[in-house]
Amino acid sequence: MRCEFASSMLTKCVKYPLFTAVDPGGRFNCRLAHTGRWPGEYLGDQMRSGVVTSMLPVFALGSLFTATALKAEDAAPTNGVPEESIAKDWNDPMRAALAKQGVLYGLGYIGEYWNVARGGNSQGSNYDGLVSAFTDIDLDKVMGWKGGAIHASAYYVHGVGPATERIGNIFPPSNIEGTERLRLFELWFEQSMLNDKMKVRIGSLAADSEFFISDTAGLFLNSTFGWSAATANNMAAGGPGYPLASLGVRVQYQPTDDLTILAAVFNGSPADPFASNPQADNPHGVSFRLEDSPLLMVEAQYKYNLGLPGTFKFGGWKQFNHYAPEFLNPDELDTSSGVYGIIDQQIWKGSGDEAVHAFVRLGGSPDKQNLINTYVDTGVVFTGFVPGRKDDSFGAAFAYGHVSDKQQQAQIDAGQTVISDYESVIELNYAAKIRPGFTIAPDFQYIWNPGGRVPSESDPTKPEKDAAVFGVRTTLNY
Numbered sequence: 001m002r003c004e005f006a007s008s009m010l011t012k013c014v015k016y017p018l019f020t021a022v023d024p025g026g027r028f029n030c031r032l033a034h035t036g037r038w039p040g041e042y043l044g045d046q047m048r049s050g051v052v053t054s055m056l057p058v059f060a061l062g063s064l065f066t067a068t069a070l071k072a073e074d075a076a077p078t079n080g081v082p083e084e085s086i087a088k089d090w091n092d093p094m095r096a097a098l099a100k101q102g103v104l105y106g107l108g109y110i111g112e113y114w115n116v117a118r119g120g121n122s123q124g125s126n127y128d129g130l131v132s133a134f135t136d137i138d139l140d141k142v143m144g145w146k147g148g149a150i151h152a153s154a155y156y157v158h159g160v161g162p163a164t165e166r167i168g169n170i171f172p173p174s175n176i177e178g179t180e181r182l183r184l185f186e187l188w189f190e191q192s193m194l195n196d197k198m199k200v201r202i203g204s205l206a207a208d209s210e211f212f213i214s215d216t217a218g219l220f221l222n223s224t225f226g227w228s229a230a231t232a233n234n235m236a237a238g239g240p241g242y243p244l245a246s247l248g249v250r251v252q253y254q255p256t257d258d259l260t261i262l263a264a265v266f267n268g269s270p271a272d273p274f275a276s277n278p279q280a281d282n283p284h285g286v287s288f289r290l291e292d293s294p295l296l297m298v299e300a301q302y303k304y305n306l307g308l309p310g311t312f313k314f315g316g317w318k319q320f321n322h323y324a325p326e327f328l329n330p331d332e333l334d335t336s337s338g339v340y341g342i343i344d345q346q347i348w349k350g351s352g353d354e355a356v357h358a359f360v361r362l363g364g365s366p367d368k369q370n371l372i373n374t375y376v377d378t379g380v381v382f383t384g385f386v387p388g389r390k391d392d393s394f395g396a397a398f399a400y401g402h403v404s405d406k407q408q409q410a411q412i413d414a415g416q417t418v419i420s421d422y423e424s425v426i427e428l429n430y431a432a433k434i435r436p437g438f439t440i441a442p443d444f445q446y447i448w449n450p451g452g453r454v455p456s457e458s459d460p461t462k463p464e465k466d467a468a469v470f471g472v473r474t475t476l477n478y
Helices: 056-071 093-100 139-143 162-167 229-234 405-413
Strands: 103-120 124-138 148-159 182-193 198-205 246-253 259-267 294-305 309-319 336-349 355-364 372-383 393-403 422-435 438-448 465-477
Touching (some): 093 103, 139 148, 162 465, 229 372
Antiparallel strands (some): 148 182, 259 294, 336 355
């Protein structure tokens, strides 16, 4: 299930429309951004902010929305309501009038309850949530600028998730978990050209809505099935993905309906690459850094049909910097890089709405420069199998990340008794579409070697215990 922000911050789920969710990362590809540290280590003490400063993203969005709406001219009528919205069947004259003038907007809320039933550093319950908003502006309708568009999104995270408080693992169970803040996320201008075959985007961009994303994996809540642990842990400050975007330029070229080529250059770090907590360093998403060495990402996507449709993606990234993990001497490191491949495949189609889709992702990075040198995830999703609930889906997924041999050797040299190895997770999820724009998703995850096998807080001579986590997510989109 590929989730994009191209025309709105509402997730567009190609295969499973019930998963539509307002998510400022393409699919809430969340991880606790860090440099050389495991997630959850520094988030607990960064939960307050000044009122005036925290309102900056709202003022920016409001000004942008108001100014362009006043300039808008009449255009073809539309109700301006996303397909997956609780307002789909409502009569909303104001929204329709704005859409006619070229201005769309959306609001959403995700709420989650989690219970760490066993393992981790502690057991108990957590509640976290995310309020999000977006606006999309068609510059052709606004001022006659052919092919021009503006997009802006912002969100507010509240509560503390299970990875931060109880597990501290590399694969956080929730893909919306983050530091409590009001934050501007994406803010970009896009120009289409060559009869829409090429689109150039510039501004504050999130890579996790377009790069290294599996369409099918969008069902699952663990953050690694979106912006994978391989990129979140290896790129400076977690890379340009939720909860932090980076200034950059992205070019998309689609010479045929089946082939798409993406290339992007980002500022190399969305926050100070040496900050202990990048989210606290860029608390409201308005740092707009340009001083870091660049991050280059490229990806080719090819759609095929061998009796059943599928998509193959191959890509890579290169970071031109000296932001070495803690266990390395920065003088040893010139650049960092990674390559990956993705297959999304429909493997069965029934006579009605029943369908089965599978995915697999593989990623690798040089051992001497990265915390995660080998990564793989895979899963299967069933849709339309529950009688009377053709839009419901359920599935299972598994992910594995191997900790760098360099990290392991550094721990041995330091005399640690618990040596890191790998982390893996299995997730079972059921997403029930109650009505358009409203879903409920119970979830179970079992995590082996939380943190990649780290010392337990209660007994540092022993590794942290494997964790069993139960949860339920409610999503509302307007």
